[in-house]
Amino acid sequence: MLAQIVLFDGFDPLDVIAPYEVLHAAGMFTEGAVSVELVTAEGPREVPSGTGPLSLRSTGTLDPVRADVIILPGAAGELPAEAATTDEDPQDTIPAVLGRTLQTGLPGLVEEALRREDTIVATVCGGSLVLAMAGLIEGRHATTHHLGLELLEATGARPVRARVVDDGDLVTGAGVTSGLDLALYLIEREIGPRVAHSVEQLFAHERRGVVWSTRGQAPALAL
Structure with missing residues (x-):
């Protein structure tokens, strides 16, 4: 299983390093x-x-044909409210950084990946907002950092308040540290629970939070 983690200018380092180490250990x-x-x-x-x-240095080009899993991180920067009350440039806010990815070749490559039946697209934190702003996950279940859930809904996605959301070939993680749990879940789902457990033991990490999935019977009552 080849996983490609996508870098873009302004990415959040922990969104990248946490899943990278999990996947490297799984290897x-x-x-x-x-x-x-x-x-x-x-x-x-x-x-x-x-x-x-x-x-960080990228060593290759995002390739939806080669990759089995593509992981898109979120961005690091100022929150919009903070920039409005300080001297920070509003172009350095997290939504602005994420929005600039739409002017690159990234959305087209991810769209190609989502069309492929054998490719999983995963995101950490604000990575799902990139997909949402590009119009790629309308009607899909997803999560993101809790401060971005309203934007996720406004762009047509179906936000779920969970640590990890599994919507088939789209798997999304919530806040920054969810990158650990997202990657471990992907290992468990695609490789098996025994390998995932071994990685957990290596990192002395116990997964936390809810994994929500589209599989199974839907609840009769909406909360």
């Missing part, structure tokens, strides 16, 4: 059956994060 426990790489829509380059001078 160790499966003798290479799981592999992970950092990519961009443009190809190999140094990519600045939204957290100070920290940057």
